[in-house]
Amino acid sequence: MNAYQRSAALAGAIRLDVFTAIAEGNATFQAIAGRCQTSERGMRILCDYLVIMGFLTKQGANYGLTPATALFLDRRSPAYLGSAEKFLSSPMLTDGFKDVAAIVRKGGEVMSSHGTMEPNHPIWVQFAQAMAPMMAMPAELIAKLVGAPSGAGWQVLDIAAGHGLFGIAIARQNPNATIVAADWPAVLEVAKANAAKAGVSARYATLPGSAFETDFGGAYDMVLLTNFLHHFDPATCEKLLRKVHAALKPGGRAVTLEFVPNEDRVSPPTPAAFSMVMLGTTEAGDAYTFSELDRMFRNAGFAGSELHSIEPFPSRVILSQR
Amino acid sequence: MNAYQRSAALAGAIRLDVFTAIAEGNATFQAIAGRCQTSERGMRILCDYLVIMGFLTKQGANYGLTPATALFLDRRSPAYLGSAEKFLSSPMLTDGFKDVAAIVRKGGEVMSSHGTMEPNHPIWVQFAQAMAPMMAMPAELIAKLVGAPSGAGWQVLDIAAGHGLFGIAIARQNPNATIVAADWPAVLEVAKANAAKAGVSARYATLPGSAFETDFGGAYDMVLLTNFLHHFDPATCEKLLRKVHAALKPGGRAVTLEFVPNEDRVSPPTPAAFSMVMLGTTEAGDAYTFSELDRMFRNAGFAGSELHSIEPFPSRVILSQR
Numbered sequence: 001m002n003a004y005q006r007s008a009a010l011a012g013a014i015r016l017d018v019f020t021a022i023a024e025g026n027a028t029f030q031a032i033a034g035r036c037q038t039s040e041r042g043m044r045i046l047c048d049y050l051v052i053m054g055f056l057t058k059q060g061a062n063y064g065l066t067p068a069t070a071l072f073l074d075r076r077s078p079a080y081l082g083s084a085e086k087f088l089s090s091p092m093l094t095d096g097f098k099d100v101a102a103i104v105r106k107g108g109e110v111m112s113s114h115g116t117m118e119p120n121h122p123i124w125v126q127f128a129q130a131m132a133p134m135m136a137m138p139a140e141l142i143a144k145l146v147g148a149p150s151g152a153g154w155q156v157l158d159i160a161a162g163h164g165l166f167g168i169a170i171a172r173q174n175p176n177a178t179i180v181a182a183d184w185p186a187v188l189e190v191a192k193a194n195a196a197k198a199g200v201s202a203r204y205a206t207l208p209g210s211a212f213e214t215d216f217g218g219a220y221d222m223v224l225l226t227n228f229l230h231h232f233d234p235a236t237c238e239k240l241l242r243k244v245h246a247a248l249k250p251g252g253r254a255v256t257l258e259f260v261p262n263e264d265r266v267s268p269p270t271p272a273a274f275s276m277v278m279l280g281t282t283e284a285g286d287a288y289t290f291s292e293l294d295r296m297f298r299n300a301g302f303a304g305s306e307l308h309s310i311e312p313f314p315s316r317v318i319l320s321q322r
Numbered sequence: 323m324n325a326y327q328r329s330a331a332l333a334g335a336i337r338l339d340v341f342t343a344i345a346e347g348n349a350t351f352q353a354i355a356g357r358c359q360t361s362e363r364g365m366r367i368l369c370d371y372l373v374i375m376g377f378l379t380k381q382g383a384n385y386g387l388t389p390a391t392a393l394f395l396d397r398r399s400p401a402y403l404g405s406a407e408k409f410l411s412s413p414m415l416t417d418g419f420k421d422v423a424a425i426v427r428k429g430g431e432v433m434s435s436h437g438t439m440e441p442n443h444p445i446w447v448q449f450a451q452a453m454a455p456m457m458a459m460p461a462e463l464i465a466k467l468v469g470a471p472s473g474a475g476w477q478v479l480d481i482a483a484g485h486g487l488f489g490i491a492i493a494r495q496n497p498n499a500t501i502v503a504a505d506w507p508a509v510l511e512v513a514k515a516n517a518a519k520a521g522v523s524a525r526y527a528t529l530p531g532s533a534f535e536t537d538f539g540g541a542y543d544m545v546l547l548t549n550f551l552h553h554f555d556p557a558t559c560e561k562l563l564r565k566v567h568a569a570l571k572p573g574g575r576a577v578t579l580e581f582v583p584n585e586d587r588v589s590p591p592t593p594a595a596f597s598m599v600m601l602g603t604t605e606a607g608d609a610y611t612f613s614e615l616d617r618m619f620r621n622a623g624f625a626g627s628e629l630h631s632i633e634p635f636p637s638r639v640i641l642s643q644r
Binding site for chain 1: 323324325326327328329330331332333334335337338358359360361362363364365366367368370371373374380406407410411416419420421422423425426427428429430586587588589591594595597598599600601602606608
C-alpha cells in the first residue's frame with residue numbers, strides 16, 4: 001500500500017539531483033544536503049530510503065552510488081535517464097491510476113474521452129523530450145539487429161517517430177538510408193531537432209498527422225512501429241498493419257518494438273505489468289503476447305513474424321516480412 | 323517510477339473485493355469480473371498484475387489466493403485487513419508525498435502548519451477504525467509479553483489509545499487490570515465501542531485531550547505508548563516520558579510499541595522505511611533506533627530499557643523500568 005512513496009522518493013531524489021551530488025564526492029547526508037540545498041534531516045531520511053530501495057549503498061555514515069545509479073542517474077553521465085522522471089511522474093500519466101476500481105469496471109481509461117490517444121495530445125511532445133535518453137540504447141541495438149551497417153539503399157518509414165531516435169540510429173549506421181518520420185506536427189519538431197544533432201537532416205523527411213489517416217507514400221524497404229501498437233485494440237492494429245503492408249516493397253519488413261509478455265501474461269514482470277499502464281491510459285490498448293502480434297500481422301497480409309530479444313532492454317523486437 | 327501503480331492496483335482490488343470473489347471459488351477472470359461487476363478486460367489485466375505483485379497465483383487460466391491473501395484479504399476471514407486500505411490510501415496521508423523534494427528541503431511535512439499532529443485531526447478517528455484489524459495480533463502478543471495472564475491488580479494507562487486494542491487485550495488477558503485510555507474525544511468513542519465489544523467496559527475509563535496537557539492521574543503499574551513517539555522529535559518525546567515517569571508507581575513499566583530500525587537505519591526494510599512516512603506526515607517525527615529510544619527513556623529518569631521482538635509483526639516492543 002505504501003509503494004507510491006517509492007515513486008515519489010525517486011522522483012524527489014532526481015529533482016534534487018542527489019545522485020549527481022554523491023557522484024561529485026559528497027558522501028555524508030550533511031554534505032549531500034549542503035550540495036542539494038536541503039535540510040539535513042530530510043536528506044538523511046531520503047538517502048536511507050534510497051538505500052532500502054537499492055538505489056544507494058551505505059557504509060557507516062557514507063552513501064555511495066550503485067553501478068546502475070552511477071550510469072543512469074548521475075547528470076554528468078552520457079547515459080543519464082533522469083529526464084524520464086518528468087514524463088513518468090506527469091499527471092497526464094499518473095492521473096490514470098487514481099481509481100483503479102473505476103478503470104477495471106470500465107475496462108479502459110476514465111480520464112477523458114480518448115485519454116492519451118487524443119489528436120495532438122501534449123503528452124507526446126513531453127514523451128519525445130523526456131524519454132529520448134532511455135531509448136538511445138535500444139535504438140542502436142535495433143539498427144544493428146536489422147542490418148543497418150550493410151549500407152543498402154533503404155527507404156525507411158518511422159511511424160509515431162516521437163523523439164525520432166529509432167529512425168535516426170538507422171540513418172547513422174546506414175549512410176544510404178533515408179528516413180520519413182510520421183507523428184503529430186509538434187512532436188516532429190523534437191524529432192527534427194534530434195536528426196539535426198545527429199547530422200542526418202539531409203536524409204530526414206517528415207509526414208505530419210495521424211498514422212491512421214496520413215498517406216504514407218512509399219514503397220518502403222522498412223517500416224518502424226516502435227512502442228505504438230500497444231495503444232490500440234487488435235482490430236485497430238490490424239487496420240494500421242494493412243496500411244503498413246501496402247506501403248512496403250515486396251520483401252520489405254515491418255520492425256516492431258513492444259513490451260511482449262510471455263503467453264502466461266504474468267512474466268517477465270516489466271513487459272507483463274505494462275498491461276496495467278495501458279488499462280489506465282488508453283481505451284483498449286494492451287501489452288500483446290507474440291502469438292497475438294503474429295496473428296495481427298498475418299491477418300494484415302504479412303508472411304510471418306520473428307521475435308527478437310534486445311537484452312538488457314526489457315522490450316522485444318518483432319520482424320515481420322511482407 | 324511506476325511503483326505508485328502497485329498501491330493503486332492493490333487498493334482497487336480490495337475495493338472491488340477481488341480476493342473474496344476468488345475465495346468464493348471464482349477462478350477465471352470472466353467469473354471474477356462477473357462476481358465483482360467489472361469489465362472482463364479490466365479484471366484480466368488487474369488479476370495478472372496482482373500475480374506479478376505476488377498477491378495471486380495463476381495456473382493456466384485459473385487465478386488463486388496465496389496463503390497470505392487468503393488469510394488477510396478474504397473479507398470473510400477473521401484476520402481480514404482490507405479496512406486498512408481506507409487509512410493507508412487516504413489523501414490525508416498520501417498528500418504528504420506529492421512533492422518529496424519539498425519535504426526533504428524543509429525537513430518535515432509541507433501539508434499544513436502541523437500536519438497530522440493538529441489537535442483533533444480527523445485522520446485519527448479514521449486510523450482507529452481502519453487499522454484496528456491490523457493491530458489485533460500485535461495487541462495479543464504484547465499483552466502476553468508483559469505478563470497480563472498473571473492476573474495482578476494492574477492500573478494501566480493507554481496513551482494515544484486509538485482503537486484501544488492494546489489496552490483491551492491486557493484487560494481481556496488480565497481480569498484484574500483496569501485501563502484508562504487517553505486520546506482525542508472523537509477517537510475515544512471508537513475505543514469505548516471496542517471495549518464494549520470485548521466485554522471489558524466496566525474496567526475501561528477514558529481521559530480525553532492531548533497527552534502533553536492532560537493530567538494523567540495515577541499512579542499506574544503500566545503505561546502503554548503504542549505507535550506514538552515516532553510523531554515527535556526527541557526533546558518532545560523526553561518531555562512526555564518525564565510525565566509518564568511521574569505517573570508510574572516505583573517499579574512500574576512503560577510499554578512502547580515502535581518501528582525500530584537497526585542502528586544502520588536501513589534495515590530491516592519495513593521499520594527503516596517508516597522514517598519516510600514520518601518525514602511526509604509530521605514536522606519532526608522519526609523511526610528511532612533502540613539506542614535513541616533508550617537515551618530518551620534514561621534522560622526522562624527511567625532505569626533502563628529492553629528491546630523485544632513480536633515476530634512475525636515488524637514492530638518491536640521496548641519495556642522500560644521506572
